[in-house]
Amino acid sequence: MKKIKVLIVSISFLCVMSCKKNEDAPSVDFATLKTTVLADFSSKVAVTIYLDLDNAATSLNTAIQNLNTNTTEANLTAAKTAWKNMRNFWEQSESFLFGPVEDNDYDPNMDTWPTDYVQLDSMLTSTNALSLADIQSATLSLRGYHPIEYIIFGNHGNRAAADITARQKIYMLSLSQDLANTCHALYLSWTSAPTNFAQQLTTAGVSSTVYAKKQEAYLAMVEAMIAICEEVGEGKMKEPFDAQNPAIVESPYSGNSTTDFKNNIVGVQNVYLCKYGSNSGKGLKDLVASKNLSLDNKLQNQITAAINSFDNITAYYEVAIINQKVQCQQTMAALATLKATLENELKPFIIQYIQD
Amino acid sequence: MKKLYIISSISLLVAFFTMCNKASMVDESAYDERLSGGSSTVFDATSKAFGHAFDGLNNRDAQVHELGDGAFGQTFVAAPALINSGLGPVFNNVSCISCHHNDGKGTPTAGFVNSSLLFRLSIPGTDVNGGPLAIPNFGGQLQDVAIFGKQAEVNMSISYTDIPFTYTSGETVTLRKPTYTVTNSYLPLPANYLISPRLAPPVFGLGLLQNIPEQTILSFVDKNDANNDGITGKANFVYNAHTHKTELGRFGLKASAPTLQIQVAGAYNQDMGITSYVFPKESSFGQSQSDNINDDPELADSILDATIFYTKTLAVPARRNVTSPYVIQGKQLFMQMNCSGCHKPNLQTGVDLNFAALNNQRIQPFTDLLLHDMGNDLADGRPDYLATGNEWRTAPLWGIGLFAKTNGTPFYLHDGRARTIEEAILWHGGEAQKSKGKYTQLSKADRTKLISFLQSL
Numbered sequence: 001m002k003k004i005k006v007l008i009v010s011i012s013f014l015c016v017m018s019c020k021k022n023e024d025a026p027s028v029d030f031a032t033l034k035t036t037v038l039a040d041f042s043s044k045v046a047v048t049i050y051l052d053l054d055n056a057a058t059s060l061n062t063a064i065q066n067l068n069t070n071t072t073e074a075n076l077t078a079a080k081t082a083w084k085n086m087r088n089f090w091e092q093s094e095s096f097l098f099g100p101v102e103d104n105d106y107d108p109n110m111d112t113w114p115t116d117y118v119q120l121d122s123m124l125t126s127t128n129a130l131s132l133a134d135i136q137s138a139t140l141s142l143r144g145y146h147p148i149e150y151i152i153f154g155n156h157g158n159r160a161a162a163d164i165t166a167r168q169k170i171y172m173l174s175l176s177q178d179l180a181n182t183c184h185a186l187y188l189s190w191t192s193a194p195t196n197f198a199q200q201l202t203t204a205g206v207s208s209t210v211y212a213k214k215q216e217a218y219l220a221m222v223e224a225m226i227a228i229c230e231e232v233g234e235g236k237m238k239e240p241f242d243a244q245n246p247a248i249v250e251s252p253y254s255g256n257s258t259t260d261f262k263n264n265i266v267g268v269q270n271v272y273l274c275k276y277g278s279n280s281g282k283g284l285k286d287l288v289a290s291k292n293l294s295l296d297n298k299l300q301n302q303i304t305a306a307i308n309s310f311d312n313i314t315a316y317y318e319v320a321i322i323n324q325k326v327q328c329q330q331t332m333a334a335l336a337t338l339k340a341t342l343e344n345e346l347k348p349f350i351i352q353y354i355q356d
Numbered sequence: 357m358k359k360l361y362i363i364s365s366i367s368l369l370v371a372f373f374t375m376c377n378k379a380s381m382v383d384e385s386a387y388d389e390r391l392s393g394g395s396s397t398v399f400d401a402t403s404k405a406f407g408h409a410f411d412g413l414n415n416r417d418a419q420v421h422e423l424g425d426g427a428f429g430q431t432f433v434a435a436p437a438l439i440n441s442g443l444g445p446v447f448n449n450v451s452c453i454s455c456h457h458n459d460g461k462g463t464p465t466a467g468f469v470n471s472s473l474l475f476r477l478s479i480p481g482t483d484v485n486g487g488p489l490a491i492p493n494f495g496g497q498l499q500d501v502a503i504f505g506k507q508a509e510v511n512m513s514i515s516y517t518d519i520p521f522t523y524t525s526g527e528t529v530t531l532r533k534p535t536y537t538v539t540n541s542y543l544p545l546p547a548n549y550l551i552s553p554r555l556a557p558p559v560f561g562l563g564l565l566q567n568i569p570e571q572t573i574l575s576f577v578d579k580n581d582a583n584n585d586g587i588t589g590k591a592n593f594v595y596n597a598h599t600h601k602t603e604l605g606r607f608g609l610k611a612s613a614p615t616l617q618i619q620v621a622g623a624y625n626q627d628m629g630i631t632s633y634v635f636p637k638e639s640s641f642g643q644s645q646s647d648n649i650n651d652d653p654e655l656a657d658s659i660l661d662a663t664i665f666y667t668k669t670l671a672v673p674a675r676r677n678v679t680s681p682y683v684i685q686g687k688q689l690f691m692q693m694n695c696s697g698c699h700k701p702n703l704q705t706g707v708d709l710n711f712a713a714l715n716n717q718r719i720q721p722f723t724d725l726l727l728h729d730m731g732n733d734l735a736d737g738r739p740d741y742l743a744t745g746n747e748w749r750t751a752p753l754w755g756i757g758l759f760a761k762t763n764g765t766p767f768y769l770h771d772g773r774a775r776t777i778e779e780a781i782l783w784h785g786g787e788a789q790k791s792k793g794k795y796t797q798l799s800k801a802d803r804t805k806l807i808s809f810l811q812s813l
Contacts, residue, residue: 098402098403098404100764102403102457102458102764103403103763103764103765104764105469105470108454108469108470109469112431112450113431114431114433114437114439114440115433116433116434116437116443117433117437118433118434118435118436118437118503119433119434119503119504119505122434122503122504122505123504126504126505128504137468138504139443139450139469139501139503139504140431140450140454140469141431141433141450142504210760216401216402219400219401219402220402220403223400223402223403223404224402224404226404227404227407234422234425234426235422235425235426235429238422239423239426242423245439247438247439248439351399
């Protein structure tokens with residue numbers, strides 16, 4: 001009998017111990033995960049996208065130089081492709097508009113909208129040298145993507161190589177060089193001194209001078225995801241839609257608006273899943289799934305639904321706001337749903353589970 | 357038995373009065389210290405912290421706020437244009453957001469695309485409304501940028517001189533004093549011109565400040581320093597160009613704007629060269645470079661109103677680390693040294709039946725919205741209505757702990773000369789001299805506590 005008692009006690013003890021172990025195991029993983037997710041986001045998503053952007057900017061600059069030297073339709077097409085390719089990376093990176101991209105004004109320096117036709121024309125007709133220095137000191141609407149887009153695409157891509165004037169060529173050379181410089185500086189701001197922002201993010205809550213707590217870094221990521229959903233759903237799409245004014249739509253020359261919007265949300269997916277191109281790592285999804293699988297499912301589904309909804313908008317966006325209203329509204333609704341989940345569920349999740 | 361009655365009676369009385377006491381005043385500790393902006397305080401300490409709407413706006417209001425948010429970020433272009441038309445011809449920057457980075461404070465440079473510093477201009481004397489006397493061909497503000505083909509009114513050159521400061525305990529800090537030099541003036545300026553540098557301030561919580569009852573602000577005025585704390589405080593009374601009346605000034609670094617409508621429409625007009633129903637004349641009206649295009653007002657009434665509404669409905673970020681002993685002790689020091697004499701911690705907003713978020717809210721802006729003499733070192737020497745050249749409006753301190761987040765590199769004070777909160781404190785003089793003096797006598801540990809408190813705002 002005594003043996004049985006001992007056995008019962010032993011089994012109970014074992015049960016209790018094993019229970020304890022089961023409770024402990026995930027929390028240890030979660031603690032490691034909190035560090036890994038920041039490191040993986042920095043290296044596998046952010047820095048990689050900025051490197052791709054940097055390279056794409058160099059390619060665009062080369063394509064523009066080729067177009068200048070040899071103004072053929074083939075070279076114009078190559079420049080257009082290079083512009084769209086670069087835009088692809090930039091729009092994805094807009095899902096994490098925090099850190100140097102905002103602190104150092106890289107964003108307005110390269111992506112200010114609308115185009116200032118009056119100033120553009122008066123600059124082109126002037127005797128200004130249109131040198132790199134002139135562009136760097138020019139007002140924001142005369143710099144960056146959109147003046148290049150205007151020169152190489154014309155209205156909805158109808159620009160012919162022969163129509164590009166000599167002055168426009170000088171201007172576009174300086175514009176693309178300026179853009180390449182900005183993108184390179186942006187990449188360096190994440191990878192080297194003095195800012196080395198990737199390191200600031202990775203060491204959040206340890207030695208980072210920007211993020212005293214890991215929670216701050218996570219909230220910066222989540223707030224940026226919320227902000228881009230808002231920017232697309234309540235700004236870029238909604239403003240021209242509500243006003244029924246095609247003139248407000250960004251990127252009309254290349255007809256790239258809807259692709260731009262979609263890439264913004266693909267960017268949200270990159271951040272959430274920590275997946276970009278062939279890179280993948282531990283992402284917010286891993287943190288969420290380890291504590292709240294249904295929230296993870298919900299977020300993944302809503303992100304996918306929002307991304308896919310853009311495919312229903314088949315016309316140019318400035319046309320779609322007039323004749324594909326339902327499709328536009330469906331996408332804006334999908335973005336509002338996603339934004340609400342990020343704001344009302346993901347953000348509280350971070351605050352609850354990441355307190356250091 | 358008699359004793360029992362007496363004891364019982366006394367106990368009852370004590371209990372009764374204690375209860376009365378409790379019922380008549382709410383213990384300070386009963387309030388949630390984090391709620392800087394009352395019930396609609398927003399919990400976000402990231403770079404986006406200043407950009408949130410009040411929670412619970414109805415659909416229509418949320419839509420107007422969004423419209424205003426969009427307008428706040430719009431880049432203006434030279435007229436004529438299909439959208440955002442009317443920039444300049446002379447201006448300081450191209451959009452609201454260019455100066456108010458992340459709805460916050462900006463960079464103390466002038467004339468560059470990311471510059472947030474502008475210069476008000478006048479000559480001695482007052483205009484018919486008691487305001488600063490504008491200079492012919494320049495107006496009341498220097499526009500240091502121009503659209504292509506026009507000339508900026510001036511270029512501003514900014515240099516700094518290092519001024520070392522040593523605490524009694526031996527530690528040193530280097531302050532920097534700015535010098536502003538006007539160059540390349542498009543026409544000669546009169547010799548007696550006065551300039552006042554102004555760094556774009558944050559734009560959140562302004563609806564709450566607009567709803568502080570006038571009598572509350574005026575109750576802080578202590579003209580003859582009756583309590584002998586060295587602080588007097590003065591209300592600015594200024595001309596409202598829309599109502600054509602003289603009103604209490606609340607906004608702007610010298611409280612020279614009575615309402616958000618005047619502040620926002622004035623910024624459109626003077627900073628960007630955009631005309632509206634409030635200010636229908638170009639900032640360059642009557643000058644040789646004026647565009648003379650018949651397109652005024654350039655801004656749709658609804659867009660101006662939406663932008664005003666946006667600034668009115670931007671929520672205040674919550675305080676952080678309020679339970680940290682360092683922060684708590686820092687706040688005690690702040691009160692003991694009478695920093696709170698001007699930077700009033702708690703104010704109560706008035707009634708606003710349209711907005712629960714503005715209605716009767718207990719807020720912690722850390723300002724009295726009054727003018728104070730800040731000493732010669734901070735003086736601009738340029739009167740602005742009743743504000744003398746030494747006086748500035750008490751800056752609200754809410755959100756200052758987040759400037760590094762919203763702005764990348766933080767800058768403080770009216771011209772952004774201070775790079776740290778410590779430097780900003782050390783620049784205080786005039787009515788703040790006593791408090792500053794006490795601060796400089798603190799031990800290093802106590803100074804750190806005070807800064808920790810300020811960083812929690």
